[in-house]
Amino acid sequence: MPELPEVESTVLYLRSRLPGRTITDVTVRWPRSIATPPAAQFRQLLLGRQFGRIERRGKFIVMHMHHTARKPAATYLLIHLRMSGYLEFHSVSDTPGKHDQVIVSLDDQSTLNFHDTRKFGRMWLVTDPAEVTAGLGAEPLEPDFSWEALRKILGAHRGRIKSLLLNQRLLAGVGNIYADEALWSAGIHPLTPGHRVSAQKVRLLHAALRKILRRAIARHGTDAGDRVVKGGRYRPKVYQRQGKRCLRCGTYIRKITVAQRGTHICLKCQRRVTAL
């Protein structure tokens, strides 16, 4: 499931091929993949446009589309891969796969295919990316994201820390894999109330988050066996390792449910905080 590192890897990949390319056709095979505008308009507005800068905000891919004489309004194409989406280049002569929901033809005989088995992914075409990303919280890899900034976020909430880490309005880009990895690394139990995480643990969590996210980007993300991220070489330390031994202490990794999400923990390394 694409999270910050997987989306960042996708962005780096797209940057190597898309800027400068012009769209010659758009085929929407599953209209609900387009959040806005309606599919026909989406296609019409994209025809003849050229790709500009490509960025990431949280788990969103943000692509600037150059304006043209006929289409002067600034336009941004945003993509959220959600559970099962990924982007892949094909040749125009290739037959689209069963799960290719949107196909964008380019002026170099290639196509950009939005493959999405579970159809949860979405694309937006807007004049201002903020229309989509306005509610997002801090970028954990931004230089100004200090441990004090994390402390301020956690200190303001009594909810379970795992829920807080997954909340995109607080932190942008962290999902189930890296939330579990960071909490294990920092030795924090996922049910700990945010405001009860000690300053020392916040420091550890802050360092762990950044280190793990950077490391995962360098490894092109995590291949969690869902084939969404092909060739990702980040190896989780606890995620999906239930029943195996903790790499730090040897205790068996447990799997529990927190906030309706599978959560992997080492009960010895991640002590539950009960004292006030």
Add this chain to the structure above:
DNA sequence: CAAACTCCCTGTTAGC
């Protein structure tokens, strides 16, 4: 403010 639940989807897996 927090937590739980519902919905959107389909491949995978467990159960019979």
Add this chain to the structure above:
DNA sequence: TGCTAACAGGGAGTTT
């Protein structure tokens, strides 16, 4: 073997 039901999960929305 073949079928069905449960399950996973990001995020928006609704209910408790």
